[in-house]
Amino acid sequence: MAVPNAASDAAFTGARVRADRLSLKGPHGWVYRDVSLTAVPGSLTVVEGAAGSGRTSLLLTLAGRMKPTGGTLAVDGKTARRPIQRLAALGLLTEVNPFDEGLSVREHLNERLAYRRRRDLARTAFSHAGLDLSDLPEGDRTLARRLTRDQAVRLGIALALLDEPHLLVVDDADQGLPELPRRRLWRTLHELAGEGLTVVATCTDARDAAWAADTVVTLGVSEEER
Structure with missing residues (x-):
C-alpha cells in the first residue's frame, strides 16, 4: 500500500473513493456491473479490462461525469456528481477530451490556464507528469x-x-506503448500517488503495473472471484 508523505510535504491532497456494486446499464445491456473498490488518498488503483469491458465509462463515473444506474459512489463523502466533478480531473480520454491536433502544446496549456490565477502551476504540473518540453x-x-x-x-x-x-x-x-515507456508511465502514476494524489488508471493488462498498484480491479470478474 502506498503511504502518502506527511501533510506538510505532500504535493497533493488525495480523495477517498468508495464504490459499492457500481453498475451502468445502457440500451444494449450492461456497460459494467457490480464494481466495488476503495481507493485511499495517496494510492494507485489499476482497473484492468478488455476492450468493451466498460473501463472508460467506469472512470467517467468515478470522476462524476457519468451517472451510474446502480450501486453507490462517494468521493471524500460527496455523492452528488457536481461536487465530485470539482474533486476529480480527467487525463487524456481519447473519445471524450481529445486534443485539437492543429493546436500546439502551448495553446492547449494557455486554454487551460485562461481562467486560473495561479499560472505558476504549469511548470510543476509538467514536472509531475514527467513531460520535458525540451x-x-x-x-x-x-x-x-x-x-x-x-x-x-x-x-x-x-x-x-x-x-x-x-x-x-x-x-x-x-495503449500503444512499448514496454519501457509503459513501465515509465506506471512509475509516474505511482510517484503521483506517492505525493498524496489518488490515482485511478485503466489498462488492458495489469501485469506491468502490478508492482506500482495498491489495488488491481479486473472488470468482468465478480467480487467473489477477486
Whole structure:
C-alpha cells in the first residue's frame, strides 16, 4: 500500500473513493456491473479490462461525469456528481477530451490556464507528469498531432493537474506503448500517488503495473472471484 508523505510535504491532497456494486446499464445491456473498490488518498488503483469491458465509462463515473444506474459512489463523502466533478480531473480520454491536433502544446496549456490565477502551476504540473518540453520536436510549439502516444498521455496528465485535483483518472495507460515507456508511465502514476494524489488508471493488462498498484480491479470478474 502506498503511504502518502506527511501533510506538510505532500504535493497533493488525495480523495477517498468508495464504490459499492457500481453498475451502468445502457440500451444494449450492461456497460459494467457490480464494481466495488476503495481507493485511499495517496494510492494507485489499476482497473484492468478488455476492450468493451466498460473501463472508460467506469472512470467517467468515478470522476462524476457519468451517472451510474446502480450501486453507490462517494468521493471524500460527496455523492452528488457536481461536487465530485470539482474533486476529480480527467487525463487524456481519447473519445471524450481529445486534443485539437492543429493546436500546439502551448495553446492547449494557455486554454487551460485562461481562467486560473495561479499560472505558476504549469511548470510543476509538467514536472509531475514527467513531460520535458525540451524533448518535444519544437518545444511547447509542437502541434498535438506530432506528439507520441506517451507524450500525449503525459500532456493529458499535466493539464489535469492544473485543476489541482484530489482524484486523477487516466484511461488506457498501456495503449500503444512499448514496454519501457509503459513501465515509465506506471512509475509516474505511482510517484503521483506517492505525493498524496489518488490515482485511478485503466489498462488492458495489469501485469506491468502490478508492482506500482495498491489495488488491481479486473472488470468482468465478480467480487467473489477477486
